[in-house]
Amino acid sequence: MSKTKDSLLSEFCSITSASQKDARRYLDKHQRRLDAAIDAYYQEGGGRTTVASTSKLNALFDKYKDPTGDNISIDGTIQLCQDLKVDPENVVLLAVAYELKSPRVGEWNKKGWVEGWSRLGCDTVDGMKDALTRLRAKLGSDATYFHKVYDHTFGFARTEGQRSLAIDTALAFWDLLLPTGLTGGALKHDLTGEDVDMDAEESSGWTDEHTQWWFQFLTEKGGKGVSKDTWMMLFDFIRSIDSQFLTHDAEAAWPSAIDDFVAWARSRISR
Known part of the structure; x- marks a missing residue:
């Protein structure tokens, strides 16, 4: 068994408390894709050891x-x-x-x-x-699950009757969620399909420092709040952008707040 599979087995068991046998079965069934294997495990009831009263x-x-x-x-x-x-x-x-x-x-x-x-x-x-x-x-580790919790948090955190999140409220919840996803791997950067020629340091993706940049940008920019579109799309943006913001496509359907942030970040990098 390769070291990679050992690591996947260990992580699967740590997250689900499953046996090594079950972990191996789900990982093999889902071609060693951890997120898919964990989702299948829970959806099929594998995570339940007792029937709740x-x-x-x-x-x-x-x-x-x-x-x-x-x-x-x-x-x-x-x-x-x-x-x-x-x-x-x-x-x-x-x-x-x-x-x-x-x-x-x-x-x-x-x-x-x-x-x-x-x-x-x-x-x-x-x-x-x-x-x-x-x-x-x-x-922290399951990107699919993180995304579900992240999406639910917008409506959960929003004041009843309001369409957007107050900036200070959005920052507070991002301050909980983003470090968790970055540390655990749920927000891990994926360079698959990118054509930009970058060295390892440049291609490392979003970091905690960039989170602070995002907070600073929103605080300086002000405004009435954070829209649902900006909240939802930030998840995809963080997972796709490189650390130098070279791969951002301004012609793609990103919210204007994210396009403006990229321009702000590039200006900061070039100083």
Whole structure:
């Protein structure tokens, strides 16, 4: 077995808690494509070791539910985080929000709660703690899963009735998500199909420094907010752009904010 396959097996097992046998089977079936293998594993129920009890989940929901309403709100969310021993601003909660289809920050409805935790095979706080560990690893390393959580976060973070995100709100959520994807590999740069002649340093792709450039650019630019189009397209932009911004196609259908940022970044590089 090659070192590459050893590494894939180890990563698959780390993310899913699957056995080596199952990891090998899914990776072989999906031609060693980690993202596809992990997705198939979860879609086929491989990630569940137990069947969650609806009655237990209903009881837990009622424990955290707002006494004057039908949903879990901010106070219940804070108590839940304390029980799970997780910081309310931990990025893994964005993955939980996606799994439980939370409509907005600090709010969980019973349908999403029961169906979401059931899919994850959890009906106890300890089981949920274990799920958070798996989700955190998957969010960082699985590009497909990261993209799903990233897309859900826009509506989750947006103020009800607003079409865009306030810039400071967008920056706060990007500050959680982007370092996670960059460190874990979900936002890894792919040069496949690029024709530009670049050395290894130039072709390394987006880095944490570029994230800070993006934040600085948006802060200087100001404006009313970040549109859904800009939010969604930034994911593809980060994965496709080189570190010197040489491969950007201004004629492609990028949002104007991204085109303007490229011009701003190129000017900074050329100084």
